[in-house]
Amino acid sequence: GAVVSQHPSWVICKSGTSVKIECRSLDFQATTMFWYRQFPKQSLMLMATSNEGSKATYEQGVEKDKFLINHASLTLSTLTVTSAHPEDSSFYICSASKGSADHSYEQYFGPGTRLTVT
Amino acid sequence: AQSVAQPEDQVNVAEGNPLTVKCTYSVSGNPYLFWYVQYPNRGLQFLLKYITGDNLVKGSYGFEAEFNKSQTSFHLKKPSALVSDSALYFCAVRGVNAGGTSYGKLTFGQGTILTVHP
Numbered sequence: 001g002a003v004v005s006q007h008p009s010w011v012i013c014k015s016g017t018s019v020k021i022e023c024r025s026l027d028f029q030a031t032t033m034f035w036y037r038q039f040p041k042q043s044l045m046l047m048a049t050s051n052e053g054s055k056a057t058y059e060q061g062v063e064k065d066k067f068l069i070n071h072a073s074l075t076l077s078t079l080t081v082t083s084a085h086p087e088d089s090s091f092y093i094c095s096a097s098k099g100s101a102d103h104s105y106e107q108y109f110g111p112g113t114r115l116t117v118t
Numbered sequence: 119a120q121s122v123a124q125p126e127d128q129v130n131v132a133e134g135n136p137l138t139v140k141c142t143y144s145v146s147g148n149p150y151l152f153w154y155v156q157y158p159n160r161g162l163q164f165l166l167k168y169i170t171g172d173n174l175v176k177g178s179y180g181f182e183a184e185f186n187k188s189q190t191s192f193h194l195k196k197p198s199a200l201v202s203d204s205a206l207y208f209c210a211v212r213g214v215n216a217g218g219t220s221y222g223k224l225t226f227g228q229g230t231i232l233t234v235h236p
Binding site: 004006041043046091093108109112114 | 152154159160161162163164167206208223224226227228229231
């Protein structure tokens, strides 16, 4: 149980276009979903936390107008990278939690999405 | 503020030998501690966690970790390393109060690359 999927697993897009990444909890309801960004050989950087039906909370330094997060249901959150540029190329990982962000519930991680912007 | 330190960027060990990947932490309240493993271009896979109870925690794939409160450490260990254990390992911590409410988000260490030589 507690499986999280991401789609697509990899995507290549041209500079200036927008890309949507989906994160789904397959066998549980995710009250909270988290979006991370990871650069090569580096740790995960939390970008934002989203709760179903409410606006996402972005970490300091993350542009909310560039990285649009929607958590429309208890099993789906989407991250849209708008007007992508080569510097947005990265590995994006989502995770999902059964509880609220304030409580110590485990996070279940998706397999990640490799975004390359040309 | 929470923090996690993995003092070794890389650990090299011969197959069949014991391995240790070090982790120390700093949190407010009680620590909830996690180890994850990441293979190239993949998401994080959960290995084990310490919430409460026995200080020695056993996890997936023969890994174990020992919680040491006085040294604020949570080192990952395996008695006999396999070549297939070669990957990137992350330690993570979350501080929790007595009521189970988190003091902050899940904080990751910078990761340790484990290489097991045949």
